[in-house]
Amino acid sequence: MKLDLRLPIGLLFSIFGAILVVYGFMSPAENYRQSLGINVNLYWGVVLCAFGGVMLTFALRARSKAP
Amino acid sequence: MILITYFSFVIGIGAALKRGMKSSNDFFMSGRNIPAWIAGLAFLSANLGAQEVMGMAASGAKYGMMTSHFYWVGAVPAMVFVGVFMMPFYYGSKARSVPEYLKLRYDEKTRTFNAFSFATMTVFSSGISMYAMAKLLNLLLGWNFDVSLWASAAIVLAYIFLGGLTSAIYNEVMQFFLIVLGFAPLVFLGLRDVGGWSGLVSRLDLVATQSHNLAGQPYAAGAWVSAWNHMGTPGGNPMGVESFGMVMGLGFVLSFGYWCTDFLVVQRAMVAENEQAARKVPLIAAVPKMLFPFLVILPGMIAIALTFKAGQTGFSLPVKGNAYDYDMTIPLMLKHYFPTGILGLGLTALMASFMSGMAGNVTAFNTVWTYDIYQSHIAKNKSDAHYLWMGRMATVFGTVLSILTAYMAVHFNNIMDMLQLVFAFVNAPLFATFLLGMFWKRTTGHGAFFGLLSGTFAAAMHHGFTVPIGAESLFKGGWIGPVLHTYPSEMAQNFWTAIWSWTTCFAVTILISLLTKRIKSDEDLRGLVYSLTERHSEGHLPWYKRPVYLGALILIAVTLLNIAFL
Numbered sequence: 197m198k199l200d201l202r203l204p205i206g207l208l209f210s211i212f213g214a215i216l217v218v219y220g221f222m223s224p225a226e227n228y229r230q231s232l233g234i235n236v237n238l239y240w241g242v243v244l245c246a247f248g249g250v251m252l253t254f255a256l257r258a259r260s261k262a263p
Numbered sequence: 264m265i266l267i268t269y270f271s272f273v274i275g276i277g278a279a280l281k282r283g284m285k286s287s288n289d290f291f292m293s294g295r296n297i298p299a300w301i302a303g304l305a306f307l308s309a310n311l312g313a314q315e316v317m318g319m320a321a322s323g324a325k326y327g328m329m330t331s332h333f334y335w336v337g338a339v340p341a342m343v344f345v346g347v348f349m350m351p352f353y354y355g356s357k358a359r360s361v362p363e364y365l366k367l368r369y370d371e372k373t374r375t376f377n378a379f380s381f382a383t384m385t386v387f388s389s390g391i392s393m394y395a396m397a398k399l400l401n402l403l404l405g406w407n408f409d410v411s412l413w414a415s416a417a418i419v420l421a422y423i424f425l426g427g428l429t430s431a432i433y434n435e436v437m438q439f440f441l442i443v444l445g446f447a448p449l450v451f452l453g454l455r456d457v458g459g460w461s462g463l464v465s466r467l468d469l470v471a472t473q474s475h476n477l478a479g480q481p482y483a484a485g486a487w488v489s490a491w492n493h494m495g496t497p498g499g500n501p502m503g504v505e506s507f508g509m510v511m512g513l514g515f516v517l518s519f520g521y522w523c524t525d526f527l528v529v530q531r532a533m534v535a536e537n538e539q540a541a542r543k544v545p546l547i548a549a550v551p552k553m554l555f556p557f558l559v560i561l562p563g564m565i566a567i568a569l570t571f572k573a574g575q576t577g578f579s580l581p582v583k584g585n586a587y588d589y590d591m592t593i594p595l596m597l598k599h600y601f602p603t604g605i606l607g608l609g610l611t612a613l614m615a616s617f618m619s620g621m622a623g624n625v626t627a628f629n630t631v632w633t634y635d636i637y638q639s640h641i642a643k644n645k646s647d648a649h650y651l652w653m654g655r656m657a658t659v660f661g662t663v664l665s666i667l668t669a670y671m672a673v674h675f676n677n678i679m680d681m682l683q684l685v686f687a688f689v690n691a692p693l694f695a696t697f698l699l700g701m702f703w704k705r706t707t708g709h710g711a712f713f714g715l716l717s718g719t720f721a722a723a724m725h726h727g728f729t730v731p732i733g734a735e736s737l738f739k740g741g742w743i744g745p746v747l748h749t750y751p752s753e754m755a756q757n758f759w760t761a762i763w764s765w766t767t768c769f770a771v772t773i774l775i776s777l778l779t780k781r782i783k784s785d786e787d788l789r790g791l792v793y794s795l796t797e798r799h800s801e802g803h804l805p806w807y808k809r810p811v812y813l814g815a816l817i818l819i820a821v822t823l824l825n826i827a828f829l
Contacts, residue, residue, distance in 0.1 A: 201301055201433050205440060212608060219604040227602045231452055237604040240448050244608075247444065 202255035210248030216241030297429070299540035301436055303547030306531040308435035311442060312392055312620020313613060316559055320596075321589035323563020324570075324580065326502045327467060327487030328828055330563070331556040335490070336514040339549050339821045341522035343814040345532070346545035348793075349523055352701055353533055354541040355790045360533075361526040362635040368700045368791045370708030370782075371639070376715060378635035380689045381526060382628055386661055389624035390668025396617040397669065403594050404610075412669055415614070419622050420662045423629075424655055428534065431626045435531075438615040439551075445612025446558050452600040453565035463561075464488050466568035473571065474501070487564065490828045503732075503752025512758025516765040520694035527627040542810040549817050553824065559593075566592045621665070629657035688726070691761045692718020692768030699772050704785070704792045710776030718768025725763040731756045 220238030228235050297305075322330040358364040362381065366374035397412040422430045457463045467487035474482060486493050486500055493500040494509065522528060522545070532544035569578040570587065578599050580587040597609040633654045642649070696715055699706045727743030731753040740746075740756060750756040788795050806812045 201436060204433075205437055208437065209440070209444070216604055216608070223602070223604065231600055231602050231605075232456060234452070236448055236452070236602065240605055240608075244444060247440075 200255050200258060202251045202258075206248045206251030206253075206255055208248070209244045210252065213241045213243070213245030213248055216244060296536045297432060297534050299535055299543045300547060301432060302531050302535045302540070302544045304439045304551070305432040305435040306528055306544050307548040307552055308439040308442075308619050309531055309623035310528055311439065311555075311616060312623070313396060313617040314392060314620065316442065316446075316613070316616045317395075317590060317593045319556075319559040320563035320566070320592040323560035324567040324587070324589050324592050325563075326500075327471075327564055327567075328490050328560070329494075329500060329502050330560045331490050331824075331828060332509060332513060334552060334556050335821050335825050336510065337518040338522065338552055339817065340514065341518040342545040342549040342552065343817055344519065345523045345529070346542050346549075347810050347814045349697075349701065350532060350542040350545070351538060351796065352791055352793075353529060354535070354538045355796065358533075359634050360630050361524060361529055362631060364791070365696075365700075365711070366635075366639075368783075368788070369706075369711045373696075373708060373712045373715065374635060375640070376712065377693070378631050382631050382636065384690075385527065385624040385628040385631075386664045387668055389621045389628075389661070390665040391672055392617055392620045392624075393665055394669040394672040396614065399594060399613075403598070412666060415618060415621070416662050416666050419618050419625060420658065423622060423625055423658050427654070428530070428626050428630070431622045432531065432534070434622060435619045438619040441608075441612045441615045443551075443558065445608050445615075446562070448605060449596055449600055449609065450558060450561050450565075453562055453596065456600075457565055457568055463564060463568055466572065467564060470567055470571050471501075487567070488828075490825060492829055497751035497755055502754055503750075504755045504758060508755055508758040508762070512761045516691060516694060516761040517758070519698075520690055520692075520761075520765075524693045524697050525690075526631060527623050530627055530630065539808075539810075543813070546810060546813045546817060553817070553821055562596050563589075563592050566596055625658060625661050625665070628661040629654050632657045632661070684726070687757070687760070688719045688722035688764070691722045691764035695765050695768040695772060699769070699776075700792070702793045703776075704788055704794060705776055705781060706772060707776045707779045707781055708783075709779040710772045710774075713775050714768045714772030717771040718764045721767035722760050722764035725760045726756070729756055729759070 216237045218241075220235050220241055223237065225233075225235075319330060319333065322333070353361075353364060356364055356367055358367055360378075362374045362378040365377050393412055393416060396415060397408045400406040400411040401408045422434060426433070454460065454463065457466055468484040471482040471484055471486040480498070482501065483493060483499065491506070494504070494506040497503045497505045497508075532541050535541040535544050566578070566580060567587075570580045578595070580589065580595065581591055582588065593613065597606060597613070601609050633650055637653055637657075638645075638650060642653075692715055695718065696711050699714075700711060724743070726740050728741070728746065729748045729750060730741040730746050731739055731750045739753065750759065785795055790796050
């Protein structure tokens, strides 16, 4: 019955991260003038993916330990 | 796109949890099996409504680094106290709500008084938060006010209706991560733009020397970047408060009153899986709480620094009347620094914070309504399924009431101001009642009840006879008659109202308790009063798992932070 909360958190942030990374690659450089020339979509997308990935890893590991 | 993904997750969690909701205990108390880290983050997140995020950024702009007092003085010590000293009673007494604890410790009338004032307050605060959200979405994105109001209410309703408190708690944890990860890049970009911390300091010195207090004198150069240095006199700092009023009013009365007795947050700790975990909940929450100023206050400080050099930065806060419209700080900063893409993430974080505040109120409301009003006064001894049904109905009912409140806020802003004032009066003395109840077994039900009433009365009186400088409406004070004292700021007046109210409640409760007969025997009070509760030995635990040591560590850390930003 119990839902491991790390699973939805991991999924959500991985998806957010993926969206941002893709968007970061596609959008032109002048979009980033307001963010001081840094492609924040790309970089922060990577951070979000990493966070989501860590959460997912923990959740899946816990799941495989206790079937 | 990000927004839609988020909303489908939110509802999905509710749906996934629905299968586990078999009894009222599952619905209201999450079956008491929430792990400590989840409950801890929810404890923090329930308090982290949007008013908090946007309000603290606004204060950051208005008062600078002193805003950190709301965290390092006005929250962390109280959180440690509730974890170390108070949770054993709340958890051990098996009370299902804070009013129910009052019933067990005192009597029915004290409980009913608290239950009614609390239930009304939750509905109003969730209504006001919905109103603020709909207005913001309208202003920022041009969304229709009614649509945003009803849609957001529907989403919150859906996930609570399905999954009860567990669903609200799970979503709060998710909202916590969203808020942190959504605002962190804003702080990074902002700090980089102003030239790091040292750049910010030098720009804020400019802000301080170019602003002036109500007496017309400019502030000392460091007034926006130090938390304590300018608190010797109220006129020396932008908040207009002196250290004693700050420490006693905010640090003691208001903050302990909120963190120790407000069911909205305490509920999150009460559902932890065991007493050990319940005591750790507020301690776990205290750690991120300690670091939150950097996330929410810094953007405000950066915003005001940029505004004073508007010609070069292109950013400035809008002007409202003869002051800046500080409340727009966070939304405008998001728009200024975030390009499309990550802007979606920032806005989602903002909406998440609105919804977590709203959901917290709704879950606290349905519990108090069902257990403390419905079960104890309207329909006793019904089946559990009946109360579960009632809880779901109360959720719908509470949400509808909040929507009505939101519309009321549109048309009668003054009424809202007045109601918030009344709640402030009712809440201020509450901590005295709990403190005496938990540590002095002689305190009686009559003492508690009349102590609370007189504390509320004292707050109203104090507010009625004093005004802050420059008050224009009677809502700010002085509505009774001659003004006996003028405070240098509204904040100072609030703090002193709380101090008066608390002291009166404390004194009257003791007096009446001594005059009335004690009804509850030692046996009745076992588990409710400190001296009559046997304490579980924690000697077998390693030190880092013992609440007392953890609490002490947190206090040391927060002291160091205060010294660092002296």
